Amino acid sequence: MARRERTRPVPADAPWIVWTVVLPLLAAPVAFVLGRRGLAPFAAASSLGVAASVAALAWQVAAQGVQRHRLGGWGAPLGIELHADGLSVLMLVMTAVTGVVVSLHAHGTFGLGGHETREPSGRARFWPLWLFLWGGLNAVFLSADLFNLFVSLELVTLSAVALVALAATRVAVAAALQYLLAAMLGSLLYLLGVALVYATEGTLSLDELARGAPHASVAPPALALLTIGLALKTALFPLHFWLPPAHANAPTPVSALLSGLVVKASFYVLWRLWFQAFPGVAPFEASMLLAVLGTGAIVWGSVQALQATRLKSLVAYSTVAQLGYLFLVFPLVGGPGGLAAWQACAVFAVSHAFAKAAFFMAAGNIRLAAGHDRIADLDGIGARLPRSFFAVGLASVALMGLPPSGTFVAKWMMMRAALESGQAWLMVVMLLGGLFSAGYCFRVLARAFTPPTDTPLQPVPGSLDAAALALAVIALATGLFVAPALDLLAIGAPDVAGLGQDGPR
Amino acid sequence: MTAILWAFDVVLAVTLVALAAGVLATASLFRSIVLFIVFGLTMSIAWARLDAVDLGLVEAAVGAGLTGALLLNTLGHMRSQAEFTPEPSHGPGGRLALALAAGTAGLAIGAAVWAWPDAFAGLGDRVDTHLAESGAQNPVTAVLLNFRAYDTLLEIGVLVVAVVAVWALSPMRGRVLDADPPGLVLAGFVHLLVPVVVLVAGYLLWMGTDAPGGAFQAGAVLAAAGVLLLITGRVAPPQLQAIVERGAVVLGLVAFLAVGVAVMAGGHAFLELPDAWATTLILLLESLLTISIAIVLVILFAGGRTDAAHPPEDAAP
Numbered sequence: 001m002a003r004r005e006r007t008r009p010v011p012a013d014a015p016w017i018v019w020t021v022v023l024p025l026l027a028a029p030v031a032f033v034l035g036r037r038g039l040a041p042f043a044a045a046s047s048l049g050v051a052a053s054v055a056a057l058a059w060q061v062a063a064q065g066v067q068r069h070r071l072g073g074w075g076a077p078l079g080i081e082l083h084a085d086g087l088s089v090l091m092l093v094m095t096a097v098t099g100v101v102v103s104l105h106a107h108g109t110f111g112l113g114g115h116e117t118r119e120p121s122g123r124a125r126f127w128p129l130w131l132f133l134w135g136g137l138n139a140v141f142l143s144a145d146l147f148n149l150f151v152s153l154e155l156v157t158l159s160a161v162a163l164v165a166l167a168a169t170r171v172a173v174a175a176a177l178q179y180l181l182a183a184m185l186g187s188l189l190y191l192l193g194v195a196l197v198y199a200t201e202g203t204l205s206l207d208e209l210a211r212g213a214p215h216a217s218v219a220p221p222a223l224a225l226l227t228i229g230l231a232l233k234t235a236l237f238p239l240h241f242w243l244p245p246a247h248a249n250a251p252t253p254v255s256a257l258l259s260g261l262v263v264k265a266s267f268y269v270l271w272r273l274w275f276q277a278f279p280g281v282a283p284f285e286a287s288m289l290l291a292v293l294g295t296g297a298i299v300w301g302s303v304q305a306l307q308a309t310r311l312k313s314l315v316a317y318s319t320v321a322q323l324g325y326l327f328l329v330f331p332l333v334g335g336p337g338g339l340a341a342w343q344a345c346a347v348f349a350v351s352h353a354f355a356k357a358a359f360f361m362a363a364g365n366i367r368l369a370a371g372h373d374r375i376a377d378l379d380g381i382g383a384r385l386p387r388s389f390f391a392v393g394l395a396s397v398a399l400m401g402l403p404p405s406g407t408f409v410a411k412w413m414m415m416r417a418a419l420e421s422g423q424a425w426l427m428v429v430m431l432l433g434g435l436f437s438a439g440y441c442f443r444v445l446a447r448a449f450t451p452p453t454d455t456p457l458q459p460v461p462g463s464l465d466a467a468a469l470a471l472a473v474i475a476l477a478t479g480l481f482v483a484p485a486l487d488l489l490a491i492g493a494p495d496v497a498g499l500g501q502d503g504p505r
Numbered sequence: 506m507t508a509i510l511w512a513f514d515v516v517l518a519v520t521l522v523a524l525a526a527g528v529l530a531t532a533s534l535f536r537s538i539v540l541f542i543v544f545g546l547t548m549s550i551a552w553a554r555l556d557a558v559d560l561g562l563v564e565a566a567v568g569a570g571l572t573g574a575l576l577l578n579t580l581g582h583m584r585s586q587a588e589f590t591p592e593p594s595h596g597p598g599g600r601l602a603l604a605l606a607a608g609t610a611g612l613a614i615g616a617a618v619w620a621w622p623d624a625f626a627g628l629g630d631r632v633d634t635h636l637a638e639s640g641a642q643n644p645v646t647a648v649l650l651n652f653r654a655y656d657t658l659l660e661i662g663v664l665v666v667a668v669v670a671v672w673a674l675s676p677m678r679g680r681v682l683d684a685d686p687p688g689l690v691l692a693g694f695v696h697l698l699v700p701v702v703v704l705v706a707g708y709l710l711w712m713g714t715d716a717p718g719g720a721f722q723a724g725a726v727l728a729a730a731g732v733l734l735l736i737t738g739r740v741a742p743p744q745l746q747a748i749v750e751r752g753a754v755v756l757g758l759v760a761f762l763a764v765g766v767a768v769m770a771g772g773h774a775f776l777e778l779p780d781a782w783a784t785t786l787i788l789l790l791e792s793l794l795t796i797s798i799a800i801v802l803v804i805l806f807a808g809g810r811t812d813a814a815h816p817p818e819d820a821a822p
Contacts, residue, residue: 015769015774015775018769018775022762022765022766022775025658025659025662025758025762026759026762028662028665029665029754029755029758029759030755030759032665032669032751032754032755033748033751033752033755035748035751069774069775070774071654071655071774071775071776071777072651072652072653072654072655072774072775072776072777072778073773073774073776073777074635074651074652077628077631078628078631078632078635078652079652079653080653080655080656125669125672125673128669129666129669129670129673132662132665132666132669135662136659136662139659147653147656148653148655148656148659151656151659151660151663152659154659154660154663155659155662155663155666158663158666158667158670159666159670161670162666162669162670162673162674165670165673165674166673168674173674189610192614196614196617198627199621199625199627200621202625202627202628203628215620217616217617217620218617218620218621221613221614221616221617222617224613225610225613225614
């Protein structure tokens with residue numbers, strides 16, 4: 001047990017790992033106290049500040065390797081540690097890029113008054129909650145402690161629920177309440193799992209858990225509880241019931257943040273637990289079950305998206321489907337080509353975040369212009385909203401997994417891993433999912449090719465279209481940055497090749 | 506003596522299960538809430554029997570007290586709404602499915618507990634070893650304000666988010682709190698009780714570093730005084746319009762962050778309390794946290810703004 005090493009001076013470079021969490025958590029209460037006074041410059045400065053600290057941390061990790069910080073000066077297991085490895089940094093960058101662009105969109109949306117929110121102080125309500133959410137997400141991606149992950153996820157969940165309720169319609173408030181209750185049940189199951197782990201292992205540190213030999217008869221049910229709780233929070237089919245109403249009825253920028261980022265946070269924790277904290281605890285059959293549920297998610301989510309009558313519902317069900325891909329990877333990680341599958345999952349999560357957030361923003365812009373988002377009634381306005389539909393088109397390319405998007409590279413790597421480990425059925429599922437997403441994306445895109453009518457349209461501020469387009473372009477371009485992303489992921493990556501003892505032969 | 510205690514524990518356990526079943530089975534929401542409050546009080550005795558006195562205090566103050574008051578207030582508010590009709594509960598099929606799911610989970614956890622290792626390898630020894638350096642004599646306070654202060658920091662963040670969420674929602678329509686003025690007995694009772702409650706909160710805060718107690722317990726007790734003042738109409742529900750009110754909500758969180766960052770200037774890690782200052786800093790933080798926790802809980806009880814600027818209206822599209 002290492003008590004604080006006071007004698008060693010703090011390294012010359014600043015602890016950016018702390019600032020990435022502290023800055024948003026400090027900015028959030030200040031934004032709350034400020035209210036409307038000077039909010040715009042403050043919000044801009046704090047977003048850029050958080051993004052800059054993420055960039056600095058990314059540079060630090062790339063240059064010096066894994067960063068650690070012992071909070072309070074106590075090391076694990078007595079205290080809590082923050083760790084930043086390649087995966088953490090990739091998630092932080094995903095959050096920062098999506099966050100900054102969506103913030104632009106939110107600034108426009110919540111400044112409108114009337115449409116998305118009924119009262120003019122929409123921005124004053126959005127900013128504190130979003131900054132709390134951002135801080136919570138960063139805290140999740142940096143935490144190296146099982147219980148601290150619970151607290152960080154609570155921060156994420158509660159601010160996400162409140163953001164949904166900002167839409168202030170009865171449907172949205174009901175959806176937010178359902179989301180809250182589902183997420184709380186997930187937290188409860190997670191907490192039960194944490195209690196079992198602590199009682200048998202005597203530590204909450206992910207590193208120490210990884211090093212120790214897990215208790216043979218308690219660790220599996222504990223991991224099962226943790227997994228069910230996190231799957232509920234990630235909206236894995238059939239536990240996805242809360243996601244479509246919440247994501248479809250939230251204000252558009254919130255939908256983008258929730259579908260792009262928030263569901264990834266609980267998935268990230270699941271990912272860390274399975275492959276880093278409890279490697280080899282789950283039997284192969286359990287990872288197979290997750291893949292089967294992922295397949296269910298792809299089929300069910302796609303079928304619902306194909307039948308959706310409202311544009312934002314379509315995008316929300318697409319999230320249910322796309323989350324399925326993340327779970328297809330579980331039986332692949334232990335097999336040959338497992339590391340590629342592990343990396344592919346991270347790349348997929350990032351490019352899906354960009355594509356989905358862009359899609360939601362574009363869908364929201366179309367809704368804003370048309371005054372509704374009934375897909376059947378969108379005929380004739382596509383040609384008059386070229387920017388919005390172009391953004392939908394670009395985001396669709398990324399969702400379908402066509403080059404040069406990151407999703408294409410990720411699916412390619414997943415399919416290779418599926419073939420290498422002799423689980424070709426997973427490849428079939430991935431191809432099928434791609435066709436499905438083409439199907440529902442074209443339902444929207446087809447509206448762009450109907451002859452223009454003279455239906456009156458509301459003007460959409462240029463910043464809203466610019467934000468959607470910018471993120472769509474980023475989503476499309478992620479494929480070009482896969483090589484540096486893989487280099488980054490290699491820093492502190494778990495030894496997934498060693499997990500194969502239980503795999504299929 | 507041990508036989509009596511053993512029997513007491515069995516009675517306690519059976520009572521808890523029976524109360525929990527009663528909360529779920531009762532058709533009347535009001536009766537269900539009352540049983541829930543009794544459950545919370547019984548639970549706090551159970552915590553005390555488990556030597557978790559800090560937890561018992563919180564359970565009694567928050568679990569039974571404030572949550573109970575919050576539920577009763579909500580029920581009253583719901584009944585005052587003309588269109589309120591109680592939602593039909595799950596059908597028999599749904600109940601059966603829920604019971605099966607809960608039963609399976611219970612069995613799985615039971616099986617895991619059955620296979621418990623004999624020696625519990627917690628972190629208690631490590632906490633004891635470093636207690637002297639932590640600046641607190643009460644191990645619970647040492648964990649909350651020093652060893653795992655970061656968790657507490659984020660939890661305070663969660664409390665602030667709850668208030669921001671309530672504030673960001675649309676203003677409430679008519680509230681129960683304004684319904685009837687307090688009777689003479691209640692008003693006189695509050696007059697006597699509030700000073701005592703404030704004294705108890707101060708005691709819990711002051712003792713927290715050495716004995717069971719601390720910011721959470723003190724804040725919850727202080728909030729109870731606030732709730733009494735609200736119910737009797739002595740103070741108006743906070744509207745969070747004034748900067749002072751909002752500042753009080755975030756005071757604990759901001760101070761916590763400020764202390765955490767300030768020590769970094771001296772070459773320490775984030776939230777690393779220097780030995781010489783640890784006790785002072787813990788007491789300072791706990792005092793500010795008590796204020797924030799109390800006002801947060803009172804605002805959550807009041808349940809949102811009643812904005813005069815935004816007259817009540819239906820939010821339905």
